Amino acid sequence: MVRRMILLMALMTTPLHVKENASGHATYVLVHGAWGGGDSYDATAKGLRAAGHKVYVVALKGLGARSKEKSSAISLSTHIADVLAVVDKAKLKDFILVGHSYGGMIITGVATKRAAKISSLVYIDAFLPQDGEALWDLATDWERKHFIDAQRDSPGLVAPFPGSPSNLTRHPLLTLLEPVHLSGDEKLIKRHTYIYATHGLPMTFGKFYARTKADPAWRTHELDSGHIVMQDAPDALLNILLAEGI
Numbered sequence: 001m002v003r004r005m006i007l008l009m010a011l012m013t014t015p016l017h018v019k020e021n022a023s024g025h026a027t028y029v030l031v032h033g034a035w036g037g038g039d040s041y042d043a044t045a046k047g048l049r050a051a052g053h054k055v056y057v058v059a060l061k062g063l064g065a066r067s068k069e070k071s072s073a074i075s076l077s078t079h080i081a082d083v084l085a086v087v088d089k090a091k092l093k094d095f096i097l098v099g100h101s102y103g104g105m106i107i108t109g110v111a112t113k114r115a116a117k118i119s120s121l122v123y124i125d126a127f128l129p130q131d132g133e134a135l136w137d138l139a140t141d142w143e144r145k146h147f148i149d150a151q152r153d154s155p156g157l158v159a160p161f162p163g164s165p166s167n168l169t170r171h172p173l174l175t176l177l178e179p180v181h182l183s184g185d186e187k188l189i190k191r192h193t194y195i196y197a198t199h200g201l202p203m204t205f206g207k208f209y210a211r212t213k214a215d216p217a218w219r220t221h222e223l224d225s226g227h228i229v230m231q232d233a234p235d236a237l238l239n240i241l242l243a244e245g246i
Contacts, residue, residue, distance in 0.1 A: 026119075026245030027054045027092055031083055031110075033101030033126075034175070035160045035168040037064015040100070044230050047238040053245060056090065058083050060106075067169045072156025074172035076134075076180070080109035093117045096244050100124040101227065102175070104208075105135050111186040120191035120244045124229050124237070125200045128208040134179040140203050147176055193219045195240060200227035 028048055030041045038057040045055045060079045062070040083106060087095070097118050099107035104126025111121055127138050136144060150159040157170035196209035205227075212218040221240055225233035 025052045025054060027095040028241065029083065029087065029092065029095055029097050030055065030057045031099040031103035031106050032060065032064065033103050034171045035164065039064060040228065040230050043234045044238060044241065048241060051242060056086050058086050062172055063169065070157060070170060072172055072174065075174040076105055076109065076178035079106050079175060083110045084113060087114055087117065094119045096120045096122060098122040098124065098241065099126050100230065101126050102135060104128055105180060109180050111189060112183045115185040115188040118189050120193065121189055122193045122195065122241065122244060124195045125197040125205050125227050129180045131182040132179050135176045143204065147173060192217060193244065195221045195223060195229060197223055197225040197227050197229050199225060
């Protein structure tokens with residue numbers, strides 16, 4: 001009886017227009033952005049789990065819960081390896097890989113290495129690199145200036161942007177300078193989704209939204225939200241992610 005009541009409560013918290021997939025549940029791997037940690041996904045992960053899905057929130061080295069491991073030697077490859085370690089240890093397959101902001105660089109790198117295991121890629125107001133591009137190449141001039149100026153007092157570790165939440169920590173510069181190299185395997189992934197926050201940083205992410213919106217192979221969503229979509233538009237984001245699991 002108790003188990004039945006718990007299941008009923010979970011179904012009641014799931015939007016009515018979202019259907020379960022054939023297996024009854026999906027698997028999500030959530031990758032956070034720069035300066036922050038996996039706690040940015042707390043509400044999202046809770047909602048997905050309440051709907052019966054399996055969720056892995058990756059802890060990136062030197063950030064968030066692992067901030068004590070911070071080092072100027074941490075690179076984009078380090079963070080790609082963090083995600084691969086989670087995927088490989090859990091022997092995941094047919095999973096939905098989600099990245100926010102800088103996390104878009106990471107999931108692109110993961111996609112080129114584990115494409116056969118990924119059912120869907122979701123970029124949440126995120127960087128979307130092409131072969132050979134680093135985040136540095138995709139950033140605006142004022143962002144690049146910040147990357148340089150904000151690490152001079154602690155070489156290799158970039159301080160958050162002015163006005164950022166106090167819980168953010170320094171971010172390793174090398175992750176912003178290392179390019180992504182595509183193998184071609186990433187083309188095996190059938191579903192791609194881009195979520196654009198209209199009140200985020202349009203100079204930065206608008207170009208990725210425009211590119212994906214013009215490509216029929218992509219599904220795109222425009223949300224009335226700031227850049228931290230998980231906090232500004234949690235219900236809308238949850239609906240989109242739940243639909244990925246259908």
